[in-house]
């Protein structure tokens with residue numbers, strides 16, 4: 001079953017002679033429970049694509065459906081709420097709130113929604129990610145690998161329809177990178193979490209079941225791996 005579909009996505013920045021076309025007619029869909037990698041040279045449009053799919057920014061034209069919602073029809077406040085509940089976002093530099101402890105960082109999407117935390121979900125995630133001893137620490141008191149695990153826990157707290165990760169291991173050493181990818185795979189294999197992962201590392205891309213290659217804002221390869 002399809003969980004995400006984008007059709008004829010275009011994104012341009014600037015205008016006139018300074019105009020850059022970052023995405024040029026990108027269409028594809030993702031099956032529920034799939035693990036897909038996006039690869040491509042720097043500047044090929046990978047981050048732009050993720051921002052469009054995650055509702056962080058809007059495309060110049062084209063449509064994005066997530067679980068049958070056309071996100072281009074949502075008003076800004078609706079889009080913000082949709083993003084909090086349905087899309088998990090993980091970035092290279094963690095994007096944690098420095099003044100909030102680990103527990104509050106993980107629960108942030110829920111607290112912003114004025115919802116009561118699902119303590120069982122919280123406990124499951126923090127145990128699986130090895131964070132139970134760190135819940136009252138500030139991000140600055142954690143290693144890079146631990147900070148990224150907090151960001152992953154935050155992205156998964158709501159059972160999102162899709163987890164979007166942009167070079168999540170780009171700032172980590174090899175051991176922490178491997179662990180982070182293993183945790184993403186575990187959430188995919190054990191819990192059926194749908195994942196779209198940007199990476200420039202071929203070995204990491206091979207962990208996915210499908211690899212989409214971008215070049216100059218277009219899909220040039222789309223292959224199912226082993």
Ligand SMILES: Nc1ncnc2c1ncn2[C@@H]1O[C@H](COP(=O)(O)OP(=O)(O)O)[C@@H](O)[C@H]1O
Pocket residue numbers: 013014020021022040041042043044045046047048049
């Ligand atoms: N906010 C922006 N303003 C202007 N140009 C941008 C902006 N964001 C990205 N671009 C341009 O769009 C193209 C694609 O960028 P990006 O999606 O960041 O590529 P990647 O993540 O694959 O390195 C690049 O040419 C980049 O310079």
Ligand SMILES: [Mg+2]
Pocket residue numbers: 046047048
């Ligand atoms: Mg990028």
